Amino acid sequence: MGNETTESIRARVREMYERHPYPPVDEDIQAYKNGEAWLLESPNPSFHLYWPARAYTDDLDILIAGCGTQQAAQVAAGLPGARIVGTDISEHSLSETRRLAGKAGIGNITLSQLPIERTDELERDFDLVICTGVLHHLADPDAGLKALKSVLRSNGSMHLMLYGRHGRTGVYMLQDLFRRIGIDAAKAGKKDIAALRALIEDLPAAHPFAAVRDMHPDWHDDEGLVDLLLHVQDRAYTLSDIAAFLGGAGLKIQKLLFAARTDPMFTPLNDIAGSGFSKLPELEQRTAVELYRASVKKHVFIACHETRPEKDFETSTAQKHWAETVPVISYGLEVERPSAARKTFRITWPFHNEPGIAVETTENGMRLLEAFDGNRTIADAVHAAGFKKNDKALLKQLEGFLERCARADFLTFRKRLTSSD
Ligand SMILES: C[S@@+](CC[C@H](N)C(=O)[O-])C[C@H]1O[C@@H](n2cnc3c(N)ncnc32)[C@H](O)[C@@H]1O
Numbered sequence: 001m002g003n004e005t006t007e008s009i010r011a012r013v014r015e016m017y018e019r020h021p022y023p024p025v026d027e028d029i030q031a032y033k034n035g036e037a038w039l040l041e042s043p044n045p046s047f048h049l050y051w052p053a054r055a056y057t058d059d060l061d062i063l064i065a066g067c068g069t070q071q072a073a074q075v076a077a078g079l080p081g082a083r084i085v086g087t088d089i090s091e092h093s094l095s096e097t098r099r100l101a102g103k104a105g106i107g108n109i110t111l112s113q114l115p116i117e118r119t120d121e122l123e124r125d126f127d128l129v130i131c132t133g134v135l136h137h138l139a140d141p142d143a144g145l146k147a148l149k150s151v152l153r154s155n156g157s158m159h160l161m162l163y164g165r166h167g168r169t170g171v172y173m174l175q176d177l178f179r180r181i182g183i184d185a186a187k188a189g190k191k192d193i194a195a196l197r198a199l200i201e202d203l204p205a206a207h208p209f210a211a212v213r214d215m216h217p218d219w220h221d222d223e224g225l226v227d228l229l230l231h232v233q234d235r236a237y238t239l240s241d242i243a244a245f246l247g248g249a250g251l252k253i254q255k256l257l258f259a260a261r262t263d264p265m266f267t268p269l270n271d272i273a274g275s276g277f278s279k280l281p282e283l284e285q286r287t288a289v290e291l292y293r294a295s296v297k298k299h300v301f302i303a304c305h306e307t308r309p310e311k312d313f314e315t316s317t318a319q320k321h322w323a324e325t326v327p328v329i330s331y332g333l334e335v336e337r338p339s340a341a342r343k344t345f346r347i348t349w350p351f352h353n354e355p356g357i358a359v360e361t362t363e364n365g366m367r368l369l370e371a372f373d374g375n376r377t378i379a380d381a382v383h384a385a386g387f388k389k390n391d392k393a394l395l396k397q398l399e400g401f402l403e404r405c406a407r408a409d410f411l412t413f414r415k416r417l418t419s420s421d
Pocket of ligand 1: 010013014017022023065066067068069070071087088089090093114115116117131132133134137138227
């Protein structure tokens, strides 16, 4: 395949998705309209991650590039005031999106069969560009990213998901195996896919895919298995690769999501005597953590123009400013109460699915968390919870707890808005 052109690779990818549209459709589009379901990438609920200093609005232009079967309809359903454009190369996927939108009477969506590489043909620009699970399937991801950047407004954000390299080691071994034995997405039928599923269920315990099988639920359904294990074109990235990829297009990381998975705080790497780990730049440390964890199979992050000023999106963790920010508690935190075996409260977030990422706290920490109501700043919550401002030792302790919560992704922040915002 060394001499294949961009066009012929794209044609093979399109053929694959026409035969096996992805993801399998969730018919309950009404739940997105009623606000009972949402996608993380949608400004409803993630507006503050893109624009932490702006008041919420759905008066937005949003491009969903490589939208697949449902993403554009789901985002449009939750943002009636936004103008959504969905593009994809697969007509089958677009027709599924069109059907879902029609079913829920969603009118704020325009769909176009257009490769990402030709996004400029839309002749529009956008506040937000969402592109999840697509760029790594392009013959030339750099060209795709540059095309997306060309339609991003100067204060806009991009929500991207790219495959993580080390968490997919087993995936690439299986892709190689299936290629060698002549099973490919263009020919595989239901029977072949069922046979592959049986093989996966019974993999030798030492196989790298067996170790992470539960973190890749896609192989349970046919379309998911093809997307994961029979893909005709995909590549994967470390965080260092991503920084270089973005830099090449004049973009930078605005915010890493699910960042705890690559945060050294939740690993023993800083404790290795004599290592140069602590002197590495932050992104290199995180890239080293990827090698330690071995399970980071996706990188989810927000990117923006290199020229967008940090003050536009940075919610500083320097406590002086931090006390003036409004914490947003991540949906679905799980709290274990103290027990005979453990004196502390223990908080985890099921989205991480990583055993090492938990934050221990005391009654005081819980009291502070309970005082966060989505509007109060940290300083206001300290006051509302009845803590005394002059109890310096306690405030220091709470500060450390909040930092661990933020780094564990349990909390994100937005700036306090004034009446002029
Ligand atoms: C894994 S699916 C992801 C769908 C959707 N973004 C989501 O997260 O649910 C990848 C989608 O990208 C589309 N795609 C692949 N290459 C593309 C390209 N060059 N331009 C536009 N869409 C492309 C495929 O047709 C498919 O619908």
